[in-house]
Amino acid sequence: MTADRGSFKKPASAALLFALCLTAVPSVTAKTATPLPRLFPERWIDGTNGAEPVAQVQALDADTFVIRQSIATNFEAPFLYLLFGRDKALLIDTGAEGGVIRPVVDRVIADWLKAHDRKSIPLVVAHSHAHGDHIAGDAAFADRPDTTLVGLKPAEVAQFFGIKPWPGAIAKFDLGQRPLSILATPGHQAAAMMVYDPRLRILISGDTLYPGRLYVPVNFLADNRASIDRLAAFARTHPIRAVLGAHIEMTRTPGRDYAHEVLAHPDEHPLELPAAAIAELRQGLKARLDTPDQPQVHDRFIIYPVPPRAE
Helix, strand or coil: CCCCCCCCCCCCCCCCCCCCCCCCCCCCCHHHCCCCCCCCCCCCCCCCCCCCCCEEEEEEECCEEEEEECCCCCCCCCEEEEEECCCCEEEECCCCCCCCHHHHHHHHHHHHHHHCCCCCCCEEEECCCCCHHHHCCHHHHHCCCCEEECCCCHHHHHHHHCCCCCCCCEEEEECCCCEEEEEECCCCCCCCEEEEECCCCEEEEECCCCCCEEEEEHHHHHHHHHHHHHHHHHHHHCCCCEEEECCCCEECCCCCECCCCCCCCCCECCCEECCHHHHHHHHHCCCCCCCCCCCEECCCCEEEEECCCCC
């Protein structure tokens, strides 16, 4: 995968059969959120089994779905998150170029509505950050009924979620009997944010922390360090079952990642990281890290300084 996550790449294959891989998991309530026996019952599609669907969906509970875009449609193979509450649903990210994400999301929403004997639910489409492999599907949602598309600039994100001041405050965003915490985490990108769900005790962390190369522009090192300092303080008072990022770039071999832009990920590291990875990242960021392209290798991720960026 490239260091510039804002760049678009041509899809790796032309026509793929649209399919969903849904895993039924009982709903997890606030009383039964500890611990899940396995976070994801199924193996993720990873480009190693020949033909695969354009996206795979796994359910964490009856109201929480994780979507992976196929690596065959785009080497980035990002993960998206769809969370339901009583009053609204929240989609985090819309995928990379080449994806067919809106039909996947519409199908999951339709199934959820049928299961709850409802006809509609408002959808909020937000982003872990504003790089191209997380916003490429936005246009498909622009004309979707009863849908709000959150802007991509820090000021727009701050205004929508009520993060005042940006980036220091932690905002509350209630989906309806499902309050979430929204944390501004600029550093990887100016509008980066994370979402904490206390019901499942998961932290949706975008490209700021995941099993892979954590690209940090050298001109935003201070922002990144400050964001992770705030995140570490938050983690000390909020139980985190798993940190769920937006990519997998590491193998199960400690410290070994995949080559850039490969189209198969044999022996992938699990998507989920333990809460301890936050403290490990914080400690790693204390190093100088001001020389681009000199990575700091850890077992589960690689801190990767890159040249300065505009945002």
